[in-house]
Amino acid sequence: MYLRTALRAATALSLISVGAAQAETITIATVNNGDMIRMQGYTDDFTAKTGHEVEWVTLEENVLRQRVTTDITTKGGQFDIMTIGMYETPIWGANGWLVPLDDLSEEYDVDDILPAMRNGLSHDGTLYAAPFYGESSMIMYRTDLMEEAGLEMPDAPTWQFIREAAAAMDNPEEEINGICLRGKAGWGEGGAFITVTGNSFGARWFDEEWNAQFDQPEWAEAINFYVNLMNDYGPEGYATNGFNENLNLFQQGKCGMWIDATVAASFVTNPDDSTVADSVGFALAPNAEGVEKRANWLWAWALAIPAGTQKEAAAKEFIEWATSKEYIQLVAENEGWANVPPGARKSLYETPEYQEVPFAQKTLDSINAADPNNPTVEPVPYVGIQFVAIPEFAGMATEVSQEFSAAYAGQQSVEEALEKAQAITNETMEAAGYR
C-alpha cells in the first residue's frame, strides 16, 4: 500500500518536473507598431496555454533592423524570435540564418496564409517567417472634398485622374493640400514610394543583366510627374515628409488624398485620433494610362526564428499562437474587428463581420494586386516590389532616395538626380560582382 502511494507520488513528481523543464522563457525582438503592442498585451494567454514565458525587446524599426542583423550574422543568440520584414526574410533564409517553418501543425493551416504573403516570406518554396500582419498601399481620400469638387473616385484610378482630383481639392486658403505623398529620404520611406511609382510608369531598377535603368525615359516621366504633382498640389516641405508626417497632415484634415500603407486606414478612420474619420474613402493605388502595373507595394511584418536558438520548439509554439486564426478571434472579441492584425490570412477576409470593416476589401484587393515576382511591366532579375531583394539594396537605395529628395527640395534638377542614381547603382552592382 505504502509502496503504491510512494510510486504514485514519485510518478506525479517526475511528471511535474518534466512539465517544468519544458517551460521556457523566450526573448522576442519586435517593433513598436500598434498591432505588435497589442500582441504584447495578450502574452498571458500564450503563457496560460503553453507555460512558456515571454520577454519582449521593443525597438524602433531602424534600430531593430541593425540590432537583429548584427546578432544573426555573428550568431549572438540574443533572440529566440525576431520580427523581420519581407526584404530580409528571403535573403536570410537563403543564407541559412533562419529556421524553416515547414513543420507547422495541421491546425495552424498554413494554406490559409494569403499567397502573396507566403511567397514573399519564402525562399525556394520554403516558408521562413510567418506573417503577423501584412500590408499593401492604396489611396485614402476625403469623400466630402471629392463630392464638393464634383468628382467621383473610380475604384482603380489613373495618375492622370489623381492629378485632376488633386487640382480640384487643393485649397491653400483652407490649408488643404490636394495630395500628400512621401518624399523623405530612406529606402523604406520615400525610396519605397518612388519605386512603386516608377513601376506604375513602367520603369524598373534593373534590366535582366543587372544594368541600372535610371537613364530610361520611364524613370524621367515618373519622377517629373511626381515632382510636378507635389510642387503644384502637395504640402510645403514634402521632401522631408514620411509616413508619420503625412498621417498627421491627413488626420488634421490637410490632405485631399494620401497614397500610403493600407494599415493607415485604421488610423485615419479612428475618431479618437482623426478629425476626418467619418469621411474617408479608399481606392486602389493609381497607374499611368496604358501601364498595367499599379503603384502598390507589398510588405509584411513577420516572425522568424534565428538558426541556432536553443528554444526552437517554444519559439515555434509562440509563432503558431501569434499568427493563428485563434489569435485574430481573441483580438476581435476583446477589441473589435477593425483592430485585428490585417493582411495575413485568407479566412479573415471571409469572415462576415470583417467584411463590414470599411477598408477590408480594398486592403485585400491591393494585396492581391501586388506580385513581387513581376513588379513592373518588363521582366526583372529580382524579387520585390518596393525593394530589390538583394543585400546591397538597402544602402544603395538609401543613397538613391537621398538624391531624389534633394531634387524634390529643389537642390538639384530631376535629370541630375537620375544621372547620380544611375551612377550609384551601377557602381554598387559592379563592386558587388553582379555586372
Add this chain to the structure above:
Amino acid sequence: MARAVTPRRKLINTGLAWAVGLLIFFPILWTILTSFKTEAQAIASPPIFLGFDWTLENYSVVMERSNYARFLWNSILIAGGSTILGLIVAVPAAWSMAFVPSRRTKDILLWMLSTKMLPAVGVLYPIYLLFIQLGLLDSRAGLVIVMMLINLPIIVWMLYTYFREIPVEILEAARMDGATLKEEVLYILTPMAIPGIASTMLLNFILAWNEAFWTLNLTAVNAAPLTAFIASYSSPEGLFFAKLSAASTMAIAPILILGWFSQKQLVRGLTFGAVK
C-alpha cells in the same frame, strides 16, 4: 581692472542669457508638456502650448507596459559603475601626466583623444564578437567596461587640465614641511582638485547615461538601460508622440534632477582654470 558694468548693459546681458537658456531648454519643456497631452493634442496643428486638458494617461500606459524600475536601475549601475571605474584608471594617469610629464605626454594625450574620432559603428562587429566570446552580451558588467573605455579619453583630458592648474609649488612647499606622498595627495592635492574631479564625474555620468549606440546594440533584456526604454516607444507606423514624450520625460528626469542639485559644482568645475 575690471570694466564697469552699467545697469542697462547688465539688464541686456541678463535678458540675453535668459533667452539663450530658454531656447536651449525649450525642446525639453515641449517634451514634458507633450507628455501630459492626448495623442490627438500632441500632433494638433497649430500646436497647443498650455491650453489643453492635462492627463496622466500616457504615464500610466508607459508604467503598465514597461518595467521602468529595471531600466532605471540598469542606467544607474552602468553610468555609475563606468564613472567610478573610469576615475580609478584616469586619476593616476592624469596625475602622472600633469606632475611628471615626459617628452611624449602631449602625443599620448592626443593619441588618446584620436580614438574618439572613429565612428562607433566601425567597431561594432569586433566588439560584438568579443562580447559573444567573453559571454558579456546583455550584461551590465560588459556595458560598464565599454562605457568606461569610451569616456576615458575625456576623463583623462579633463583631469589633466584641472591638475595642471594646481601650482606645483604648493606641493613642493608641503613636501618641504615634511608631508609624505600620502599626506600630499590626501590633504593638499585632493581638496584642491575636488571641483575638477566632481565635475568630471558628473559630466561622465551624464555622457554614460545618454549614450545610445552601445547601450542599444549590446543589450536585450537584462542590461537594457533607459535609452532602450525610450527607443521602445518610437514608432515608424503610427503617431505615439505623447507616449514617447512621457517615456522621454521619465528617462531624463533623474539626470535633470541630479543636474539641478549639482549645477553649482558643474559650472564651477567646467569654468575651473578659465580665468587666471
